[in-house]
Amino acid sequence: MHFFEKFYKISIAFYAVFLLYLMFFGFGRSPYPINIVRLVPMFSTLGFVKETILWKSIFINVCGNILMFMPFGFLGIVFPKLNDFRTLIINFISAIVVVESLQYITRLGVFxxxxxxxxxLGVAMGFFLYQFIWGRSIHKDS
Structure with missing residues (x-):
């Protein structure tokens, strides 16, 4: 676990920057002509699944949005206060709302x-995986 903690502490910042790059510039993004907001839960995702023929595209879009954020469920390694699920989720939702808002403002994505x-959901799954594998006692001495 000691090696993993060191590796995680070093790599998570680079990973976060990489994800921000993907969210704003990756996949050949160019600015939308208008600002777009989608506030009806799961409407756009279900529409995407319904209209997409290739399962690979569905997997990349839907599962990618979950799996790519699982590493943030381990943030308690870096910030012990985030070993509390509620604290982690509140902080993550606050951060992702800021990112989604910036996508809206810059038109380099959609809110x-x-x-x-x-x-x-990805962060929550990562958190529970982290807790399952290493337990709640990881940072008791911290």
């Missing part, structure tokens, strides 16, 4: 409630 839901 989409589905992204917030799926990304938060």
């Amino acid at each position: 989409d409630i589905d992204d917030i839901i799926l990304n938060t």
